[in-house]
Amino acid sequence: MEKYCSNCGKKLNEGENVCSNCQNQNNDVISKTDKNALIGFILGLVSVVSWIIPIFGYATGICGLVFSIKGMNSEVNRGKAIAGFVLCIVFLVFSLINSIIGVIINLNSYYYL
Secondary structure, three states: OOEEOOOOOOEEOOOOOOOOOOOOOOOOOEEHHHHHHHHHHHHHHHHHHHOOOHHHHHHHHHHHHHHHHHHHHOOOOHHHHHHHHHHHHHHHHHHHHHHHHHHHHHHHHHHOO
16 A cells, blocks of 8 residues: 655655655655545535535536545545545435426426516
8 A cells, every 4th residue: 555745745665654755754644545535525525515506516526436436445534435425426416406407497487488
């Protein structure tokens, strides 16, 4: 599993705990899959609100799905990746329903003119 410096983000070599770029000596290095899981979870939470405007709902939902799927192999944040995945799926469906309702309302308004 690839590890990255928690300070500057540089990839660390196998067994290396001190970053050669910024000399960060903390042992709190995080993996890229942990980052992806966390980003997927955050985008899932953002999609809770963004589905109201479907174009934003689609963007946050699809990006959140991608990051959540990439983060499923995370050792630490697997639960967050799953939660982000579920939230993104649910609110992508809400965005789709919102889009369909908007089209139906728009088409019906033309018939009454």
